[in-house]
Amino acid sequence: MSSRPDPAAAPATADVDVAAVHLHEVEHVYGGAGGPVAALGPISLTVPPGAFLVLVGASGCGKSTLLRLVAGFERPTSGTVRTGGAEPVPGRGAGIVFQQPRLFPWKTVSGNVELALRYAGVPRAERARRVPELLERVGLHDVADRRIWQISGGQQQRVSIARALAGDHPLLLLDEPFAALDALTRERLQEDLRRVSAQTGRTSVFVTHSVEEAVFLGSRVVVLTHRPGRIALDLDVDLPRTGVEPDELRALPEYAALRAEVGHAVRAAAA
Amino acid sequence: MTSSPSRSVSAPRLLAPDEVPESAGPPPVGGTPAASTPARRGRRARRIGVRVLSLLALLALWQLAAAAAGNPSFVPAPRAVWDQLVLLSTTHDGIRGYGGHLLVEHLGISLRRILIGSALGVAAGLVLGVVLGAVPWIRLVAEPVVTFVRALPPLAYFSLLIIWFGIDETPKLWLLAIAALPPVAVATAAAVHGAPTGLVEAARALGASRWDAIKDVVLPAALPEIFTGVRLAVGVAYSSVVAAETVNGVPGIGGMVRDAQRYLQTDVVVLGLLAIGLSGLLIDGLLRAAETRLIPWRGRV
Numbered sequence A: 001m002s003s004r005p006d007p008a009a010a011p012a013t014a015d016v017d018v019a020a021v022h023l024h025e026v027e028h029v030y031g032g033a034g035g036p037v038a039a040l041g042p043i044s045l046t047v048p049p050g051a052f053l054v055l056v057g058a059s060g061c062g063k064s065t066l067l068r069l070v071a072g073f074e075r076p077t078s079g080t081v082r083t084g085g086a087e088p089v090p091g092r093g094a095g096i097v098f099q100q101p102r103l104f105p106w107k108t109v110s111g112n113v114e115l116a117l118r119y120a121g122v123p124r125a126e127r128a129r130r131v132p133e134l135l136e137r138v139g140l141h142d143v144a145d146r147r148i149w150q151i152s153g154g155q156q157q158r159v160s161i162a163r164a165l166a167g168d169h170p171l172l173l174l175d176e177p178f179a180a181l182d183a184l185t186r187e188r189l190q191e192d193l194r195r196v197s198a199q200t201g202r203t204s205v206f207v208t209h210s211v212e213e214a215v216f217l218g219s220r221v222v223v224l225t226h227r228p229g230r231i232a233l234d235l236d237v238d239l240p241r242t243g244v245e246p247d248e249l250r251a252l253p254e255y256a257a258l259r260a261e262v263g264h265a266v267r268a269a270a271a
Numbered sequence B: 001m002t003s004s005p006s007r008s009v010s011a012p013r014l015l016a017p018d019e020v021p022e023s024a025g026p027p028p029v030g031g032t033p034a035a036s037t038p039a040r041r042g043r044r045a046r047r048i049g050v051r052v053l054s055l056l057a058l059l060a061l062w063q064l065a066a067a068a069a070g071n072p073s074f075v076p077a078p079r080a081v082w083d084q085l086v087l088l089s090t091t092h093d094g095i096r097g098y099g100g101h102l103l104v105e106h107l108g109i110s111l112r113r114i115l116i117g118s119a120l121g122v123a124a125g126l127v128l129g130v131v132l133g134a135v136p137w138i139r140l141v142a143e144p145v146v147t148f149v150r151a152l153p154p155l156a157y158f159s160l161l162i163i164w165f166g167i168d169e170t171p172k173l174w175l176l177a178i179a180a181l182p183p184v185a186v187a188t189a190a191a192v193h194g195a196p197t198g199l200v201e202a203a204r205a206l207g208a209s210r211w212d213a214i215k216d217v218v219l220p221a222a223l224p225e226i227f228t229g230v231r232l233a234v235g236v237a238y239s240s241v242v243a244a245e246t247v248n249g250v251p252g253i254g255g256m257v258r259d260a261q262r263y264l265q266t267d268v269v270v271l272g273l274l275a276i277g278l279s280g281l282l283i284d285g286l287l288r289a290a291e292t293r294l295i296p297w298r299g300r301v
Helices: A063-071 A109-119 A124-137 A153-166 A183-200 A211-217 A246-251 A253-270 B004-014 B038-069 B078-088 B103-134 B136-151 B154-165 B169-193 B197-205 B210-244 B253-262 B266-294
Strands: A021-030 A037-047 A052-056 A078-083 A094-097 A171-175 A203-208 A220-224 A231-236
Touching: A021 A063, A037 A063, A037 A078, A052 A063, A052 A211, A063 A078, A063 A094, A063 A171, A063 A203, A094 A153, A094 B197, A109 A124, A109 A153, A124 A153, A153 A171, A153 A183, A183 A211, A183 A246, A203 A211, A211 A246, A211 A253, A220 A253, A231 A253, A246 A253, B038 B078, B078 B266, B103 B136, B103 B169, B103 B210, B103 B253, B103 B266, B136 B169, B154 B169, B154 B210, B169 B210, B197 B210, B210 B253, B210 B266, B253 B266
Parallel strands: A052 A203, A052 A220, A094 A171, A171 A203
Antiparallel strands: A021 A037, A021 A078, A220 A231
């Protein structure tokens, strides 16, 4: 059923150039007033194209650090990070959704998406066509001309996702994007993200502290230990990616078993 | 209460800066502070009433002070100032206004100087502010210079400007531009330096170049603070115009006040001060109105 490539077909050591994300012996240390803090690693990880990887762990396990390294905002203290076979540079190769929507309040909803398309080098005429398309994809066509503060937090995060999709990058990075939303909105956005990612087939790396979210979204779940973050559990989620209702999915016995396993690993790793 | 004549000018000033309409539904973009509810309208009428009353009280006090002084060269009565207003706005006994120019002409020429001078100062302050805010080593070198200039009273460097540029328009415009520059430069530098890192990072994540990020994120985010700097700058230019017109200042409202002082025409001096102050209020009101129109996202970043 699974629509992503079989992980067994992509050996961890080979095909570095083909891998969407490849980390080799990565360590990251923050220098600070209170002395250096080892945030991450050493950690090695290979994500094949099309995978939906969820990094889960308690606060301070370095999962956001890992995402910032993959985004190219920071360089690792040691080791190598590659996305699509190259050193990551912000704005090239990956769309990013942050925990806060980080939209530009001086632009309207469609203005925000339009700017993203402009930065992606899309010509003006094509931008006018693609803005409604992108808003439609995240279910926002009816608020296109609103100001940012006139739409809800959930809608703002949808704009942020549309903006991250605008660049048509093969990789999508999401840093706890739904953490600040209410439970109902969060669930709806999770379902829509699952649908959108299954449709587009791009690689996603999603960071969360929610076990439920990890199992629901991920085709692969990696649990990180407490600081410095290392891999405590690396699990393939063999749940159907398409053709199943979210409620049916959550009712599957395999789903409950996976949730229990990941939850156990998260609690053990945090201790 | 007749609220209609004062509405267009004073309406924005009657609202507190943060009294922007709540966006419960979808209000019109860049919503004007329309007071439509009866309660709000009543509050506004009361505020206008209070202002009118305090103005009347002030006039009464002035009248009393003039009577107590008993010397119109020391404290002219309101009536005398009013007569001067009429006299200076007409041609009387073959004399046109004051020194051959009507009051509005004096004021108009000063306003033109203020406009050009502060426009030059704002433009230069904006560029300097962006550079100061974005490039640390330039800030290190140039910030003390800006603070130094800011501390100088305009009259102090006016002498130098006269030596360099003569006594015509040039030194006056230079003086106003130099006076208007620091507030804008300081406000812009602070805003650019404190640009919201989250938004800049978001722009970079979308593929924005360094210049894109400054143009599309840092500057718009800084606009509310820059606008405050502009308002301060225009205020400084306003208060410097009298200094700029101490030499060869007629026509010009400052030159008029200075000449009137020489001949002890106290009522003309007071009239000139009122003209400067009231036109200043009006300009600041216009700037505030422009601000709510141009920066609807103020306070929402």
